[in-house]
Amino acid sequence: MRLTILYASLFLVSGIVLVALAWLVVFRQPVLVTFAPDPPSVTAPDAVDAAGPLPGLPPGTNVKSADVLVAPTAHTVRAVFAQSLAVLAGMAVLSAALGWVVAGRVLGPLRAMAAKTRHISERNLHERLAPAGPRDELTELAHTINGLLSRLELAFEAQRRFVANASHELRTPLTMMRTSVDVALGKPQPAGEVTVLAGKLHEGLDAADRLLEGLLLLARAQNNGRAGASAVELPAVAETALAARAAAIAAGGLTVELRLAPVTVQGNAMLLTSLVENLVDNAVTHNEPEGWLRITTALLPPEPGGGPRARLTVESGGEPLEPASVALLGQPFLRLGGDRTSRPGTGLGLSIVSAIATAHHGTLTLHARAAGGLRAEVEL
Structure with a gap:
């Protein structure tokens, strides 16, 4: 639209200048016209134009051919002006x-490049x-743009390889540490200090193991999330995840509400199971005493040009949260409050959920509930 307005404006300015120059050339002085009357002989009083008798001829002169100066009249100027407009x-x-x-035509290639660039994300760099x-x-x-995409692809691949390789490499020293603690505890009548120290070390090792498992799962989801796709029933996965955490739910006095419609999605069964488990873990861990959680599955109508979509919603009670902060919870190691030591979890749960959803062409949306707590929605 802006280019069209520019083209039309330039044309109008050029046209106005051209018409003004034409008027200046034509109308700035009388025009010399050869007068040839027909029939060949007329008298001067009859040989008149709109301006009156022919100038320079005495009355009664016979005229057969003459050159006369014709001055434009106001009517002629107005007519030419209207026609020019x-x-x-x-x-x-x-x-x-x-x-x-x-x-x-000029912007067509730009539109094509913009549409293609908009389609490219971290999944298809x-x-x-x-x-x-x-x-x-x-x-x-x-x-x-292709050069920029190449550099981004190399950076993403290097980051993912580092996470996967570091997680694998760290497992070996952790296993050695755990074995050493078990050997120390296996000796007859270990000292009380050794038993307490061993318990603390086991807690730290368990936390490190969970962190490494989360990093490996995150790297696997980012690298090849849909490998080995199969049919996965979300209600069954949700019920299994709740059953595995029945003790924690009972300890917190939580009330569980299920609204599970039959929904089957195509994807990596292991990763989708981890997605549901991480959402349930987040709802149980960060809930309030005697709180509640609700799990809902629903089948959404197809989008234009696509197939049907499934929605998994996990809501939980808790303290009020800032909406601006909730939007950042999908980032790795980010926890609300900034205290990493006193809060449970590794800070990777929602990051793993977001990565798995992205690998399955889905989205994770987090909402802070007005009454407190969190609502997590995953569309697949």
Whole structure:
């Protein structure tokens, strides 16, 4: 639209200047016209134009052919002015239409590149723009974007490899430490201090194991989340996750409400199970005493051009949360409050959920409930 307005404005300015110059050339002085009357002989009083008798001829002179100066009248100027405006208006409309077509042709490659770039995310950084046509500014822009995507792909791959490799490498020293503690406890009548120290070490090792499992799961979801896809029934997975945490739910005095509609999704069964388990863990761990949690599954209508979608919602009670802070909970190791030592968990649960949802072309949305607590919605 802006290009069309620019084209039409330039045309109008040029047209107005052109018409003004034409009027200046034509109307600034009388025009020399050859007068040839028919029949061949008339008298001077009859040989008149709109301005009166022919100038320079005495009355009664017979005229067969003469050169006369004709001065434009106000009526002639108005007529020419109106016709010029009509032609200029018609050409302005035509120039706007042509400008719209030309602007669309010029911006077509840009629209295609924008749509392709918008489609590329951390899941498909390997895709590239394919510029067509001669080498110009547009193809140079496409090559620049491709170079940026290549650098981003290398950075993402390096980060994921580091997380996976570091998690694997850290498992060996942790296993050695756990074995050493078990050997010390296996000796006859270990000292009381050794028993207390061993208990503390076991707690730390268990926390480190959970952290490493979370990092490995996060790396696996980011690298190849949909490998080995199969049919997964979300209600059955949710019920199994609740049954495995029955002791923790009973200890917290939590009330559980289930609204499970039959929903089956296609994906990696292990990762989708981890998604549901992490949501349930988050709802149980960060709940309030004698609180509640609700799990809902629903089948959503198909989107335009796509298939049906499933929604899993896990709500829980708790203290009021800031909406701005809740939106950041999907980032790794981020906890509300900033105290990493006194709060349970590793800070990876919702990050794992978000990565698994993204790997299955889904989304995780977090909402702070007005009455306190959190509502997590996953669409797959």
